[in-house]
Amino acid sequence: MSIWTDIVHRVRGRLSRESNANLTDELRFHLEMETRQLEATGLSRADAENEARRRFGGVDRYTEELRDERGGRFFEHLRLDARYALRLARRFPAFTAIVVLTLGISIGANTAIFSVVDAVLLRPLPFPRGQDLVLLYAQNPDKSLPRFSVSYADYVDWRKETHSFTDIAAYTTSSLTFTDHEDVQRLAGLSVTPNFFDVLLARPQLGRLYHDRDPASETDNEIVLTYGFWQRALAADPSIVGRPIKIGGSSRTVIGVLPADFNLDGNPVDALTVLVPAAIPNVESHGQHILNAVGRLRPGTSLESAQADLLGVATRVAAADPGIAGWTANVFHLGDELVRGLASPLYILLAAAGLVLLIGCINVANLLLTRSAIREREVALRQALGAARSRLVGQLMVESAELAIAGTLLGLLIGKLTLRAILAFAPTGLLPASIGIDTRVLAFAAALIVFATVAVGLWPALSATRSRLTASLHDGGRASTGGLGTLRARRTLVVAETSLALVLLICAGLVIQSLGHMLRVDPGFRTDRVVSMRVSLNGSRYNDTTQIQFFRDLQSRLEARAGIEAVAAANTPPIASGGIVTNIRLVGVPQRAGEKLMGAATAITPGFFRTLSMRIVQGRDVEWNDTHPSLLVSEAAAREYWPDQSAIGKRIAFGPRDTLGLEVVGVVADSRSRGLTTAAPAMIYMAYSGATRLGRTMTLVIRGRGDAGAVLATTKAVVHEIDPTLALFNVRTVDAIVQQSIGQPRLNTMLLSFFAIIAMTLATIGIYGVVSYSVAQRTQEIGVRMALGAAQRDVMNLILREGGALAMIGVVVGVGGALVATRFIQSWLFGIERMDLPTIVVTAVALIVVAVAASYLPARRASQVDPLVAMRAD
Amino acid sequence: MHPNADVLQGTLDLLILKSVSIDSMHGWGISQRIQQISSGVLEVNQGSLYPALHRLVKRGWLQAAWGTSENNRRARFYRLTTLGKKQLADETATWRRFSAAVEAILATS
Numbered sequence: 001m002s003i004w005t006d007i008v009h010r011v012r013g014r015l016s017r018e019s020n021a022n023l024t025d026e027l028r029f030h031l032e033m034e035t036r037q038l039e040a041t042g043l044s045r046a047d048a049e050n051e052a053r054r055r056f057g058g059v060d061r062y063t064e065e066l067r068d069e070r071g072g073r074f075f076e077h078l079r080l081d082a083r084y085a086l087r088l089a090r091r092f093p094a095f096t097a098i099v100v101l102t103l104g105i106s107i108g109a110n111t112a113i114f115s116v117v118d119a120v121l122l123r124p125l126p127f128p129r130g131q132d133l134v135l136l137y138a139q140n141p142d143k144s145l146p147r148f149s150v151s152y153a154d155y156v157d158w159r160k161e162t163h164s165f166t167d168i169a170a171y172t173t174s175s176l177t178f179t180d181h182e183d184v185q186r187l188a189g190l191s192v193t194p195n196f197f198d199v200l201l202a203r204p205q206l207g208r209l210y211h212d213r214d215p216a217s218e219t220d221n222e223i224v225l226t227y228g229f230w231q232r233a234l235a236a237d238p239s240i241v242g243r244p245i246k247i248g249g250s251s252r253t254v255i256g257v258l259p260a261d262f263n264l265d266g267n268p269v270d271a272l273t274v275l276v277p278a279a280i281p282n283v284e285s286h287g288q289h290i291l292n293a294v295g296r297l298r299p300g301t302s303l304e305s306a307q308a309d310l311l312g313v314a315t316r317v318a319a320a321d322p323g324i325a326g327w328t329a330n331v332f333h334l335g336d337e338l339v340r341g342l343a344s345p346l347y348i349l350l351a352a353a354g355l356v357l358l359i360g361c362i363n364v365a366n367l368l369l370t371r372s373a374i375r376e377r378e379v380a381l382r383q384a385l386g387a388a389r390s391r392l393v394g395q396l397m398v399e400s401a402e403l404a405i406a407g408t409l410l411g412l413l414i415g416k417l418t419l420r421a422i423l424a425f426a427p428t429g430l431l432p433a434s435i436g437i438d439t440r441v442l443a444f445a446a447a448l449i450v451f452a453t454v455a456v457g458l459w460p461a462l463s464a465t466r467s468r469l470t471a472s473l474h475d476g477g478r479a480s481t482g483g484l485g486t487l488r489a490r491r492t493l494v495v496a497e498t499s500l501a502l503v504l505l506i507c508a509g510l511v512i513q514s515l516g517h518m519l520r521v522d523p524g525f526r527t528d529r530v531v532s533m534r535v536s537l538n539g540s541r542y543n544d545t546t547q548i549q550f551f552r553d554l555q556s557r558l559e560a561r562a563g564i565e566a567v568a569a570a571n572t573p574p575i576a577s578g579g580i581v582t583n584i585r586l587v588g589v590p591q592r593a594g595e596k597l598m599g600a601a602t603a604i605t606p607g608f609f610r611t612l613s614m615r616i617v618q619g620r621d622v623e624w625n626d627t628h629p630s631l632l633v634s635e636a637a638a639r640e641y642w643p644d645q646s647a648i649g650k651r652i653a654f655g656p657r658d659t660l661g662l663e664v665v666g667v668v669a670d671s672r673s674r675g676l677t678t679a680a681p682a683m684i685y686m687a688y689s690g691a692t693r694l695g696r697t698m699t700l701v702i703r704g705r706g707d708a709g710a711v712l713a714t715t716k717a718v719v720h721e722i723d724p725t726l727a728l729f730n731v732r733t734v735d736a737i738v739q740q741s742i743g744q745p746r747l748n749t750m751l752l753s754f755f756a757i758i759a760m761t762l763a764t765i766g767i768y769g770v771v772s773y774s775v776a777q778r779t780q781e782i783g784v785r786m787a788l789g790a791a792q793r794d795v796m797n798l799i800l801r802e803g804g805a806l807a808m809i810g811v812v813v814g815v816g817g818a819l820v821a822t823r824f825i826q827s828w829l830f831g832i833e834r835m836d837l838p839t840i841v842v843t844a845v846a847l848i849v850v851a852v853a854a855s856y857l858p859a860r861r862a863s864q865v866d867p868l869v870a871m872r873a874d
Numbered sequence: 875m876h877p878n879a880d881v882l883q884g885t886l887d888l889l890i891l892k893s894v895s896i897d898s899m900h901g902w903g904i905s906q907r908i909q910q911i912s913s914g915v916l917e918v919n920q921g922s923l924y925p926a927l928h929r930l931v932k933r934g935w936l937q938a939a940w941g942t943s944e945n946n947r948r949a950r951f952y953r954l955t956t957l958g959k960k961q962l963a964d965e966t967a968t969w970r971r972f973s974a975a976v977e978a979i980l981a982t983s
Binding site (some may be wrong): 025026027029030033034036055289 | 900901902905920922943945947948949950
């Protein structure tokens, strides 16, 4: 309040300090003249002064009135209204607390979700003119592969022949090993074409970056570091530029450090090296899909015309090479690609939060309406005394604004806590860690204040001042006559919020059950007590033979250790990858010309199925001693490739030159290797030794008896025994991988349920409020009923029925709303129908029960009305 | 508040305009002049006088300036503007018509 006084004084002072003084001077002159005249009639000086003052009636009052005449009273009124509103707030603490809490919770939920939306969807890319950046993919519509990696040959052709891009750069992830004294660390590397930074328009924090000059030769032993790695591993050494660091057995010169905000696709990067095309096997082949491509659109070029341009080039390239028939290309905005899969859930959650805010505002409007009904007499009296309507509406608006500001401040606090909870529950990597309540979110909250003030304040303000003067005054001691109309309005509001709450409850009920179904899915392999980690066999000592030997050694040595039960390796993680999609040919099965069969394959070492407890339903596992490399297929693959025949003994060939192929020695039970919610795919498990090119980075799966830490320690020791230069990374339990794969549904479910609970609570408060109000209105009627012989039970039923009826109408409207709303969460549902009848019935019944429960207190109050008192109360 | 505030207010404007039509005058002088000429029948409520003066200034009928009073005090003097002269003529005519009409009605019985 002192702030207000201060502001008012300052503003008023600046406006009219001089004229204020003049005003007082003028009136003082008048008084003095009056005094003199009175003195002349014989009064003493003191008496004359007193009489003059009496006749005038106080200088202050007229100064005030004169100021009114000249405007400038706005701030004065604001100050008075604000002070009055604060006094009112203190007089009705319960009312104030409920209103502020309601606004706080609903604004908090919105602020939290908006912070996420802002950070994920609205923030620009950390590159100049980021809206022109695009990702280019190979695509194969026939095999529904819209986003596939690009071959170097594609990249060269696209770059040369398209004209929609200022330039295109290619990059691929790489695994680097950084040796710092004795410590070996695995780095997340990015191998980029020399024009990479030119395309992004990235600038260095220190030193310089690669540029598109003479590629390869001179940059081959240079390295660019990211800010994070420079901070973490090199202690932010400012003199690092120009110095060598040890990478993978040789040394590379650091030429520059990237700024802290460098972030291409959200994946962590430590260091960037130049891509050497000569190091890519089969580099001229268009089928060698291993790169990612990022381009920059020419200014003014639309994505559609760029797509058409690229498609034309890709079609020409494919026409010239039968090996890549069916392959074309696709281009998307980088910004859209980064949030793919995240945008629609976020907008849905934002909408849910918006519903909560709407319910909150309805509730507060309802409460204000109650109070304005109580204050109708006060308002009517003031109108009778000549207060202008605009002045009264203004005052009521100031009261609302004060509540809205308090609610928003509380909302920011609640929002901060909610945001912290969201970040804690979100699976790692899903959301950027830098999300916070920033100035844009504050602006959003301020917009909410305005919305809340107008929505919540305007109606009661108008309704209160519209009241017919005489009616309210004649009403004597009774609360109000605007009663019936207001009650109807309030019932409408309660029905509206009940139905909105039901919509949220039904959606929450559906996603909760979906999550339950996901958790009960049998993945087809065991997840407990299995640890997975990656290892990279880098360095000159490894070739095909020594690599196989390494895994064989590791298995026999590790399985001999205490606490370890089974060990194997695969080139893809056991879940969420689903193998590598590649061209296959079924030997002996005639194939239509031009048709190409694709299969998902993963390379495994013997013992893989034993480690993950996957059942071999037919045949046997691959073995170290197999003279010829062999493979197993999943049941789904066996059915798809050789329907009605046994798969055992059949052969699958990889690549065009392979005529013999690998023999199927076993069939494995299906497993959900692409994620819990995706049907088990057809999988080919080939012996590691049979792969055309043996992967150097493999995933180890280890089943142990102890916890993950103990398993890791044992594994580390054994790996160190075999080769001390190797580093283990990405250590995680398979359980954690499975949990991570449903992390987003879990977060969605948590937030939606949270909103639904808030909505239901608010609706309950609303029903309680309106029923209490109606009981207060009907006290006299109830008294008459009881005097005429109605039992307490009858009166209670009467009131409970009112609450129940309101909820019932809300339920009917809400189910209608849910018909529409559930369409938006269709993609979140798993194993349950969009209009699942049991869910609807259970939530509807729950809502009605809660509504009747909320009416219980007012109903009891009504039943204890003393008929004599009630009828006299007028 | 004065019970006949409304009636008085409309008349007050006319009386003020008339008072300052000959010479510029300060607020107290105006109230004295009205009282004297009406032989004490019309007493100007000071609470209405100053708001009225400011209102007339704002409408451009009066012009205010600081000057020195007859007893050498700083006082605010009000003077009729051209617009004010026209207004005075209009209001005088309206008043005459009004009072003549009332007079005529009163004379009938």
